[in-house]
Amino acid sequence: SSDVIHSFRRHDSLYVYCRKCRSYRLDPLPDRTALHQAYAAYYPHEGPLLPKTDLHAKVLDAIERSRPDKGVLLDVGAGYGELANLALGRGWKTWALESLPHCADYIERTWRIPVVRAMIEDADLEPASFDAVTMIDVLDQLQNPRHALERVASILAPGGVVFVRVRNGAVHAGALKLYQAFLGSSRIKGWLPIINVWGLSSTSLNLLCRLCGLSPIRLLNGPWVGVSSYGGGIPVALLKNAAFYGAETIRSG
Secondary structure, eight states: OTTEEEEEEETTEEEEEETTTTEEEEESOOOHHHHHHHHHHHOOOSSOSSOOHHHHHHHHHHHHHHOOSOOEEEEETOTTSHHHHHHHHTTOEEEEEOOOHHHHHHHHHHHOOOEEOSOTTTOOOOTTOEEEEEEESOGGGSSOHHHHHHHHHHHEEEEEEEEEEEEOHHHHHHHHHHHHHHTSSSOBTTBOOOOOSEEOOHHHHHHHHHHTTEEESOEEEOOOOOGGGTOSOHHHHHHHHHTEEEEEEEEEO
């Protein structure tokens, strides 16, 4: 399509840009087996390395502003289950969805929270069974974000809310191209621009939500969540938080 143009290379990977939806993506897209293997290699640890309590508390605050009556919450791509455990302590009945065995084992062993061991696209979940769904830094790492978000919409109960947080693809891609053009590098003073499988913008995230039958309540750049959530000092935390889009609660239409 004339709307899709070559954008930039990072290492051996080519990214293209869609002018219509204002998103970046890997070209070609990796298959799901390759993605799962990459995630397993990237998350080899037996437990979380850095606490993200501040971030997770802000996610739950946002959800509870739209849905003060707590019900059943599913954290998609739960990692080591910290968000699901925090939600449990705040009165939610929580489930975690996590495909990596060692992460799922950690959640069950440490937090005693039930885990669905699958990718969201394949998970055996009842329709309209969750009052809230969280996807923190997950959607832009999947092969088909629309397919995943459609699946989330199908399991959301009437009046339910979804919180999606992804990296700001426009900011990260722009920084990466500037670094490469003027510095000959993809990194500066410890901050590495991050483009995953997809680099989503507010435009593309808004479009995705509406295509999946979800009505955005609020789309914004993520707020400051504190150094403890990312480590590496205040400048790194500020940059990283400035470079995130948070779809602060998206509900079913």
